[in-house]
Amino acid sequence: MNLSDNFTLAELTHSQTADRLGLPNMPGPTELAALRRTAQGLEAVRALVGKPIAISSGYRAPLVNKAVGGKPTSQHTRGEAADITCAGLDPARLMAAIVGSTRVLYDQCILEFYKPGGAGGWVHISFTDTPRRQALVIDAAGAKPYA
16 A cells, blocks of 8 residues: 555555564554655655665564563654665765755654764654654664754
8 A cells, every 4th residue: 555656654664573473563553644644754855865765673562562672652653754775875864964954844853873974874764744753863872862
């Protein structure tokens, strides 16, 4: 099922952890509506960078979220968030493009566990009806504002 032109329900609900542990990971109607909004937000990111976006984590059912060590209040459990990367674009540059754009109306954009020089990391991005445009960096030392 397509949620937008380039993003599917399967893509936004796939979880290696759920598969490995045999946990169901299907959203209810409220989460599905939020996933449609998230997919539209991801379309804006894709248009901004001009490249496909890879989703490493999207919707997480509460048991899946617990299994991956997510916070109970995670926006992933509401269908509002995705962890993304973009081939050929360093996560720090992806983050900078999103935060610097007025076209991507994100709630939170977080550069997570990125090491300078491009080693590892990803961008967590969420979309809500009332976007805060909060930008953060999270690493082993904790969270801090994105500068």
